[in-house]
Amino acid sequence: MILMASHTYFPILEAKGRTKMKAKKLSSILFALSLLFAAATVAMAQEVTGSIVGSVRDAAGAAVAGATVTITDPSKNNIVVRTVTTNNSGEFSVPNLTISTYAVTVEAPNFKKLVKTDIKLDVGQRRSVDVSKPATSMRS
Numbered sequence: 001m002i003l004m005a006s007h008t009y010f011p012i013l014e015a016k017g018r019t020k021m022k023a024k025k026l027s028s029i030l031f032a033l034s035l036l037f038a039a040a041t042v043a044m045a046q047e048v049t050g051s052i053v054g055s056v057r058d059a060a061g062a063a064v065a066g067a068t069v070t071i072t073d074p075s076k077n078n079i080v081v082r083t084v085t086t087n088n089s090g091e092f093s094v095p096n097l098t099i100s101t102y103a104v105t106v107e108a109p110n111f112k113k114l115v116k117t118d119i120k121l122d123v124g125q126r127r128s129v130d131v132s133k134p135a136t137s138m139r140s
Contacts, residue, residue, distance in 0.1 A: 050121040051095040054129035056086050056106055063090030064133060067108035073100050074117070099123055106131045 052071060056064040067086040071094050072078045081102065086092045102119045111133040121127050 048123060049096045049098055050123060050125040050127060051093065051097060052102065052104065052119065052121065052127050052129055053093045054091070054104075054131060056090045056092070056108070056131045056133060058111070059132065059134050061132075063088070064108050064111065065090055067092075067106055067111070067133075069094070070105040070107075071097065072103045072105065074103055075100060078103070097121055104129050104131075106133060108133065111135055 054069075056067045056069070058064055063086075065086055065088045067090070068083060069086060069092045070083045071081045073081050081097065082094050084092050084094055099121055102121060103115060103117045104119055106114045106116075112135075114131055114133055116129055116131065119127060119129060
Protein backbone atom coordinates (compact mmCIF):
# COMPACT_ATOMS: atom_id res chain seq x y z
CA MET A 1 0.00 0.00 0.00
CA ILE A 2 1.38 3.36 -1.04
CA LEU A 3 0.56 6.45 0.98
CA MET A 4 0.22 9.58 -1.00
CA ALA A 5 1.04 12.97 0.51
CA SER A 6 -2.23 14.67 0.00
CA HIS A 7 -3.89 17.31 2.06
CA THR A 8 -6.12 14.74 3.72
CA TYR A 9 -3.15 13.01 5.30
CA PHE A 10 -1.39 16.21 6.44
CA PRO A 11 -4.05 18.56 7.90
CA ILE A 12 -1.49 20.50 9.94
CA LEU A 13 0.48 21.51 6.84
CA GLU A 14 -2.73 22.52 5.09
CA ALA A 15 -3.75 24.76 8.04
CA LYS A 16 -0.32 26.46 8.05
CA GLY A 17 -0.64 27.14 4.32
CA ARG A 18 -4.05 28.77 4.79
CA THR A 19 -2.73 30.88 7.64
CA LYS A 20 0.12 32.16 5.45
CA MET A 21 -2.35 32.98 2.66
CA LYS A 22 -4.61 34.83 5.10
CA ALA A 23 -1.62 36.75 6.49
CA LYS A 24 -0.57 37.78 2.96
CA LYS A 25 -4.09 38.93 2.13
CA LEU A 26 -4.33 40.83 5.40
CA SER A 27 -0.98 42.56 4.89
CA SER A 28 -1.98 43.48 1.32
CA ILE A 29 -5.26 44.96 2.56
CA LEU A 30 -3.48 46.90 5.33
CA PHE A 31 -0.94 48.24 2.83
CA ALA A 32 -3.73 49.38 0.49
CA LEU A 33 -5.57 51.06 3.37
CA SER A 34 -2.43 52.87 4.50
CA LEU A 35 -1.93 54.19 0.95
CA LEU A 36 -5.53 55.34 0.91
CA PHE A 37 -5.15 57.19 4.21
CA ALA A 38 -1.88 58.77 3.05
CA ALA A 39 -3.58 60.05 -0.11
CA ALA A 40 -6.49 61.39 1.93
CA THR A 41 -4.09 63.22 4.25
CA VAL A 42 -2.35 64.89 1.31
CA ALA A 43 -5.71 65.93 -0.12
CA MET A 44 -6.79 67.39 3.22
CA ALA A 45 -3.54 69.35 3.52
CA GLN A 46 -4.33 71.44 0.47
CA GLU A 47 -4.45 75.14 1.04
CA VAL A 48 -7.89 76.54 1.86
CA THR A 49 -6.88 80.03 2.96
CA GLY A 50 -5.70 83.27 1.45
CA SER A 51 -4.09 86.46 2.69
CA ILE A 52 -4.68 90.19 2.51
CA VAL A 53 -1.61 92.40 2.23
CA GLY A 54 -1.19 96.07 1.49
CA SER A 55 0.21 99.45 2.36
CA VAL A 56 -1.14 102.61 3.91
CA ARG A 57 0.04 105.97 2.53
CA ASP A 58 -0.93 109.55 3.22
CA ALA A 59 -2.13 111.98 0.52
CA ALA A 60 1.50 112.85 -0.33
CA GLY A 61 2.43 109.17 -0.75
CA ALA A 62 4.43 108.87 2.49
CA ALA A 63 4.12 105.64 4.50
CA VAL A 64 1.78 105.72 7.48
CA ALA A 65 3.48 103.67 10.19
CA GLY A 66 1.45 102.43 13.14
CA ALA A 67 -1.94 102.56 11.41
CA THR A 68 -4.47 100.06 12.72
CA VAL A 69 -5.85 97.71 10.05
CA THR A 70 -8.94 95.74 11.03
CA ILE A 71 -10.30 92.88 8.92
CA THR A 72 -14.01 92.13 9.40
CA ASP A 73 -16.34 89.59 7.81
CA PRO A 74 -19.69 91.17 6.85
CA SER A 75 -21.20 87.74 6.12
CA LYS A 76 -20.72 86.90 9.81
CA ASN A 77 -22.33 90.01 11.30
CA ASN A 78 -19.13 92.09 10.86
CA ILE A 79 -17.14 89.95 13.26
CA VAL A 80 -13.56 91.17 13.67
CA VAL A 81 -11.35 88.51 12.14
CA ARG A 82 -7.97 90.11 12.73
CA THR A 83 -6.39 93.43 13.71
CA VAL A 84 -2.82 94.32 12.73
CA THR A 85 -0.61 97.41 12.73
CA THR A 86 1.35 98.74 9.76
CA ASN A 87 5.13 98.55 9.99
CA ASN A 88 7.58 101.47 9.50
CA SER A 89 7.08 101.18 5.73
CA GLY A 90 3.31 101.44 6.11
CA GLU A 91 2.82 97.81 5.07
CA PHE A 92 0.63 95.14 6.61
CA SER A 93 0.04 91.43 6.09
CA VAL A 94 -2.85 89.29 7.26
CA PRO A 95 -2.19 85.65 6.34
CA ASN A 96 -4.29 82.49 6.77
CA LEU A 97 -7.73 84.01 6.28
CA THR A 98 -10.56 81.66 5.37
CA ILE A 99 -12.16 82.22 2.01
CA SER A 100 -14.81 84.95 2.24
CA THR A 101 -15.55 88.56 1.32
CA TYR A 102 -14.02 90.98 3.82
CA ALA A 103 -14.06 94.63 4.79
CA VAL A 104 -10.77 96.37 5.60
CA THR A 105 -10.82 99.36 7.97
CA VAL A 106 -7.76 101.58 8.37
CA GLU A 107 -7.41 104.07 11.24
CA ALA A 108 -4.52 106.32 12.25
CA PRO A 109 -4.16 109.46 14.34
CA ASN A 110 -4.78 112.67 12.34
CA PHE A 111 -6.30 110.70 9.46
CA LYS A 112 -9.86 109.95 8.46
CA LYS A 113 -11.11 106.42 9.10
CA LEU A 114 -11.21 104.59 5.79
CA VAL A 115 -13.24 101.44 5.03
CA LYS A 116 -12.82 99.31 1.91
CA THR A 117 -15.58 96.76 1.38
CA ASP A 118 -16.19 93.76 -0.87
CA ILE A 119 -12.63 92.45 -0.65
CA LYS A 120 -13.20 88.95 -2.07
CA LEU A 121 -10.57 86.42 -1.07
CA ASP A 122 -10.16 83.14 -2.97
CA VAL A 123 -8.18 79.98 -2.20
CA GLY A 124 -4.43 80.63 -2.21
CA GLN A 125 -4.92 84.26 -3.20
CA ARG A 126 -2.69 87.04 -1.92
CA ARG A 127 -5.05 90.00 -2.25
CA SER A 128 -3.42 93.43 -2.26
CA VAL A 129 -5.29 96.33 -0.65
CA ASP A 130 -3.41 99.60 -0.88
CA VAL A 131 -4.89 102.59 0.94
CA SER A 132 -4.29 106.31 0.51
CA LYS A 133 -5.53 108.26 3.50
CA PRO A 134 -6.38 111.93 3.39
CA ALA A 135 -5.51 113.84 6.54
CA THR A 136 -8.35 115.20 8.66
CA SER A 137 -8.80 118.91 8.33
CA MET A 138 -7.10 120.78 11.13
CA ARG A 139 -9.11 123.86 12.17
CA SER A 140 -7.63 126.56 14.33
